[in-house]
Amino acid sequence: MKAIATSILLIAALSTANVVQAKGDDFNSVVKMIEQYYRVKHDGIPFLAKAGMKVATTAARIKGGEVRQLAEAGSIKLAVFEDQSFAGDVVRFRSSLNEALNDTWMPLVQTISATDNEQVYIFIKDAGDKFNVLVITIDQRDATVVQVTLSPRNLALLLKDPEGTGKAITQEATINDQE
Amino acid sequence: MKLLLIAFLLTLAPVLSARAQDSRIQMSGLDHLAAKASQTVDVNLDERLMRLASRVFDDKDADEREVKKLIAGLKGIYVKSFEFDADGQYTEADIETIRTQLRAPGWTRLVNVTSKKEGMLEVYVLFNGDLVHGMAVLHSDDRELTVVNIAGPVDLDKLAKLEGQLGVPDLGIEKKKTKNDDEK
Numbered sequence: 001m002k003a004i005a006t007s008i009l010l011i012a013a014l015s016t017a018n019v020v021q022a023k024g025d026d027f028n029s030v031v032k033m034i035e036q037y038y039r040v041k042h043d044g045i046p047f048l049a050k051a052g053m054k055v056a057t058t059a060a061r062i063k064g065g066e067v068r069q070l071a072e073a074g075s076i077k078l079a080v081f082e083d084q085s086f087a088g089d090v091v092r093f094r095s096s097l098n099e100a101l102n103d104t105w106m107p108l109v110q111t112i113s114a115t116d117n118e119q120v121y122i123f124i125k126d127a128g129d130k131f132n133v134l135v136i137t138i139d140q141r142d143a144t145v146v147q148v149t150l151s152p153r154n155l156a157l158l159l160k161d162p163e164g165t166g167k168a169i170t171q172e173a174t175i176n177d178q179e
Numbered sequence: 180m181k182l183l184l185i186a187f188l189l190t191l192a193p194v195l196s197a198r199a200q201d202s203r204i205q206m207s208g209l210d211h212l213a214a215k216a217s218q219t220v221d222v223n224l225d226e227r228l229m230r231l232a233s234r235v236f237d238d239k240d241a242d243e244r245e246v247k248k249l250i251a252g253l254k255g256i257y258v259k260s261f262e263f264d265a266d267g268q269y270t271e272a273d274i275e276t277i278r279t280q281l282r283a284p285g286w287t288r289l290v291n292v293t294s295k296k297e298g299m300l301e302v303y304v305l306f307n308g309d310l311v312h313g314m315a316v317l318h319s320d321d322r323e324l325t326v327v328n329i330a331g332p333v334d335l336d337k338l339a340k341l342e343g344q345l346g347v348p349d350l351g352i353e354k355k356k357t358k359n360d361d362e363k
Contacts, residue, residue: 091213106228109346110221114214115264126231152235156243159232162222162346 026101027147030136031079033100034143037093040084042145070157070169072130075149078173086138090114097121097136105134109162116140122166124155131155135166146173201285202305202313202330206259208276212324213261215268222258222346229253232345246344254331256341260348266321274319277326281315298323304335311335 031042090112098107105123112119118139125132127149135146148169150158158165213219224232229250236243250256261269281288281303290302298320305313314335316327325348329341342349 089214091210094213106225106231107221107223108228109223110219112213112219113217114219115217124228124231126227131231131235153237155231156235156237159224159228159235160243160246160344 026104027077027079027134027145029100030097030134031145033096034081034136034138034145037096038084038086038088038143040081040086040143042079042081070150070154070165070172071148072151075147076173077145077147079145080174081143083141084143086117086140086143088117090117090119094119094121101134108158109166111163120163120166122158122162124158133158133169135169137170144170144174146170148173201283202328203255204257204277204280204315204326204328206257206277206326206328209259209261209269209273209324209326212269212273215263216261217264218260218262220258220260220346220348222256224256224345226254229255242344245340249334249338249341250345252332253329255329256345256347257328257330258325258347260325261323263322268322269319269324273324274317277315277317281317285312286315304333314338 035041091114094110094112101107101123105125108122108124110119110121116139119137121134121136123134123136125134129152131150131152133148133150133155135144135148137144137146146169154165158169232250233247236247238244238247263269278301280286285305285307286303287306288301288303290300292300298318301317303315303317304311305315311333313331314327314329314333316325318325318327327347329338341347
């Protein structure tokens with residue numbers, strides 16, 4: 001009897017640990033969600049000690065022609081999906097994504113085109129004196145998931161021009177990855 | 180006595196909370212249009228994001244200072260916009276899901292412009308006494324439907340400054356308001 005009780009407690013403890021882990025790493029959860037929903041595979045999640053060094057020298061051109069580095073050095077997480085099919089119900093995908101993230105992330109802007117199969121999602125999370133931003137871009141054949149940390153100044157830029165700055169964040173992350 | 184006061188406050192809390200939420204329009208009735216739209220834009224600047232914006236906007240930047248003043252005290256800015264490749268993709272019933280809410284006590288239609296070229300624009304405000312506690316903008320033409328909802332105290336004179344900022348689309352409110360006034 002004692003052994004059964006211990007096993008139940010152990011299983012309960014392990015299940016809780018898994019839930020906590022999933023909540024703590026929403027970036028990976030989103031990548032997995034895209035893989036499962038669209039039956040695709042990402043090309044890599046380069047964790048970015050490497051990119052962190054490069055990011056300091058990289059600048060993104062954002063609205064108004066201003067050149068500015070957006071992501072904090074070393075903060076970029078990137079998953080790229082190349083030349084695969086992302087055909088599917090975009091409205092249902094959006095619902096699943098929001099359901100998964102809305103507890104911990106704040107949705108800022110979501111742009112979808114059902115006719116062209118294009119989707120852009122921007123989520124924000126308070127991280128003390130800085131902010132985490134998750135940008136998910138999916139089109140007919142490619143997708144990127146980018147998570148970065150922004151300074152308050154760059155978050156202000158994102159809030160003022162979510163679409164333009166969101167694009168610039170993705171651009172900055174992918175440029176780093178290709179360098 | 181203290182217990183009575185706490186009990187009274189607890190009873191009052193849901194009422195006060197409901198009052199604060201009155202200016203929030205439910206737009207989920209339009210979600211089904213996303214499947215037909217060539218582009219759907221959803222902007223959700225809720226109270227948490229409003230507080231963040233107030234924290235990060237810089238008083239030294241004139242634009243940001245202006246926007247910061249404008250959003251002070253706001254409970255949220257919500258935008259839902261659909262663009263279609265063909266006419267007739269949304270119905271009057273879809274617009275009614277929004278209008279019905281704007282017929283509730285306190286809401287007043289300030290602007291109502293319809294033109295063949297530019298479509299329909301309706302601007303509603305929610306009064307609480309003499310103060311404006313919320314706003315809704317409904318814009319539609321043959322291939323577009325946009326709803327903007329600002330929850331919380333709004334300075335109508337400065338509202339145009341929000342267009343093009345924080346994901347709020349350029350609706351030409353100021354231009355159409357002036358035109359409407361001229362027509363009167």
